[in-house]
Amino acid sequence: MHLDGSMADGGNGGDGRGVDVSAAWGRVKRRLRAELGEDVFASWFARLELEDVSGGVARLTVPTRFLKSWIESHYLDRVLTTFRAEAEGVGRIEVGVRGASAPARPAPTSGKPSPTSGPLTRLHATATQAALQGPGPMVETEIAAPRGEAGTVDLNGAPLDARLTFASFVVGRSNALAHAAAERIARNDGEGALYNPLYVHAGVGLGKTHLLHAAGHAAREAGRRVIYLTADRFMYGFVNALKTQSALAFKEKLRAIDLLILDDVQFIQGKSIQTEFGHTLNALIDSGRQVVVASDRPPTELETLDERVRSRLAGGLVVEIGNLDEGLRTSILSARLAAVRQSHPNFEVSPQVSSYVARAITANGRDLEGAVNRLLAHATLTGAPVTVETAESAIRDLVKNREPKRVKIEDIQKLVASRYNVSRSDILSERRTAAVVKPRQIAMYLSKVLTLRSLPEIGRRFGGRDHTTVLHAVRKIEKQIGEDAVLGDEVELLKRMLQD
Numbered sequence: 001m002h003l004d005g006s007m008a009d010g011g012n013g014g015d016g017r018g019v020d021v022s023a024a025w026g027r028v029k030r031r032l033r034a035e036l037g038e039d040v041f042a043s044w045f046a047r048l049e050l051e052d053v054s055g056g057v058a059r060l061t062v063p064t065r066f067l068k069s070w071i072e073s074h075y076l077d078r079v080l081t082t083f084r085a086e087a088e089g090v091g092r093i094e095v096g097v098r099g100a101s102a103p104a105r106p107a108p109t110s111g112k113p114s115p116t117s118g119p120l121t122r123l124h125a126t127a128t129q130a131a132l133q134g135p136g137p138m139v140e141t142e143i144a145a146p147r148g149e150a151g152t153v154d155l156n157g158a159p160l161d162a163r164l165t166f167a168s169f170v171v172g173r174s175n176a177l178a179h180a181a182a183e184r185i186a187r188n189d190g191e192g193a194l195y196n197p198l199y200v201h202a203g204v205g206l207g208k209t210h211l212l213h214a215a216g217h218a219a220r221e222a223g224r225r226v227i228y229l230t231a232d233r234f235m236y237g238f239v240n241a242l243k244t245q246s247a248l249a250f251k252e253k254l255r256a257i258d259l260l261i262l263d264d265v266q267f268i269q270g271k272s273i274q275t276e277f278g279h280t281l282n283a284l285i286d287s288g289r290q291v292v293v294a295s296d297r298p299p300t301e302l303e304t305l306d307e308r309v310r311s312r313l314a315g316g317l318v319v320e321i322g323n324l325d326e327g328l329r330t331s332i333l334s335a336r337l338a339a340v341r342q343s344h345p346n347f348e349v350s351p352q353v354s355s356y357v358a359r360a361i362t363a364n365g366r367d368l369e370g371a372v373n374r375l376l377a378h379a380t381l382t383g384a385p386v387t388v389e390t391a392e393s394a395i396r397d398l399v400k401n402r403e404p405k406r407v408k409i410e411d412i413q414k415l416v417a418s419r420y421n422v423s424r425s426d427i428l429s430e431r432r433t434a435a436v437v438k439p440r441q442i443a444m445y446l447s448k449v450l451t452l453r454s455l456p457e458i459g460r461r462f463g464g465r466d467h468t469t470v471l472h473a474v475r476k477i478e479k480q481i482g483e484d485a486v487l488g489d490e491v492e493l494l495k496r497m498l499q500d
């Protein structure tokens with residue numbers, strides 16, 4: 001996320017009128033979810049991100065032009081009203097397409113498209129007209145395929161993000177099957193027909209697009225002709241081909257490839273388009289060419305597609321990428337941190353902070369990436385080391401709000417003991433060696449701050465100690481935390497782990 005002054009200082013710069021904009025944005029999303037319901041929210045808002053707020057304008061982004069167009073035409077007022085209720089200085093909303101102007105990515109001639117390549121609302125009208133008129137004489141079109149540098153039609157020039165490769169894809173339990181299938185297909189070892197089409201589905205940000213791009217890169221490296229398209233680009237290309245009376249050329253171009261990768265297939269809609277999509281699918285699969293499709297839902301739930309297309313999509317291998325477990329989140333996070341450190345060698349994130357982030361951000365890989373960017377922005381802007389506490393405030397809006405958990409003294413003792421390699425009975429014992437005294441005092445301190453138990457009660461639960469012993473421990477740890485940042489971070493992390 002781009003952090004301008006207003007976000008970096010906690011969002012208090014002018015527009016938010018003293019409101020923490022990141023936090024306000026978190027609340028806006030929660031309200032939209034509550035008011036519109038989970039389905040509508042997941043379809044249209046889950047991938048909406050706040051870039052910055054300045055001059056009274058809140059800049060939001062989405063990954064595709066289709067989402068931009070849909071939100072603009074259906075929900076802009078609603079988002080504005082909701083935003084103003086949380087941060088009244090916001091007077092206008094702008095929606096952009098993420099990555100569209102990023103210099104590292106090639107011009108989006110297919111795949112995730114640019115906001116300047118024409119509003120999609122126009123597409124529906126054109127599609128209907130085209131369907132009524134039927135295709136005319138066939139002429140080569142430039143819209144049908146990505147354009148090469150010289151302006152010629154270049155089907156191999158689809159923009160795959162160079163960062164999204166198999167090498168940077170971390171494999172864990174929840175994505176192992178999808179990964180194995182994608183690799184097989186990219187390798188094209190003759191068993192591909194078993195997985196044709198390969199249909200990968202997953203919730204937002206769990207790595208579908210990453211896997212698709214990785215397969216595209218690998219297949220291309222093996223010399224195969226690959227096209228990567230998002231559903232909206234497919235529709236846009238097809239409708240334009242109809243409009244310029246070059247639909248046959250478009251279809252032939254598509255069918256002359258080895259691997260078609262189609263992302264966000266849930267967005268395919270319109271009768272003539274889905275008929276065409278069905279034909280393309282059949283033609284490719286029947287001639288032994290590979291199709292890989294990704295969606296946010298299983299084929300049976302693609303309500304906008306007719307039954308035949310759905311069953312063709314379900315006829316190969318359907319795999320789901322499940323939620324990222326903590327181990328996978330930790331690995332993805334450390335891979336991201338390592339990647340960032342290549343360009344920012346001084347960017348240090350302690351194991352405590354990493355562990356906190358991997359535990360706190362449970363939703364998806366995109367939020368993990370967002371968290372790394374925020375930690376980097378924090379470190380760069382303040383020059384101060386990132387602590388668990390500063391990390392918490394930097395990523396607050398990415399952390400799912402949960403009811404604070406009731407913490408039990410027994411859990412505190414168990415966790416602290418395991419963290420310091422002693423046993424719980426050591427903590428309750430009379431032993432006075434330093435290796436046991438320190439964790440015991442930390443556990444007493446945490447019992448005081450995380451539970452409502454009185455000092456005498458805590459003393460009783462720590463092997464029948466006097467309340468003055470507990471008070472002494474609490475004061476001592478409080479003082480040490482103030483003086484020793486590493487201990488402060490350690491205790492902060494233990495707190496979060498207990499409250500998770």
Ligand SMILES: Nc1ncnc2c1ncn2[C@@H]1O[C@H](COP(=O)(O)OP(=O)(O)OP(=O)(O)O)[C@@H](O)[C@H]1O
Binds near residue numbers: 063202207332
């Ligand atoms: N297994 C993984 N290994 C490495 N990075 C991952 C992994 N899973 C997700 N990510 C990262 O998380 C981010 C979001 O992933 P991606 O864009 O592929 O999600 P998606 O499933 O396509 O989501 P959406 O439906 O919103 O487009 C990317 O930065 C991606 O690199």
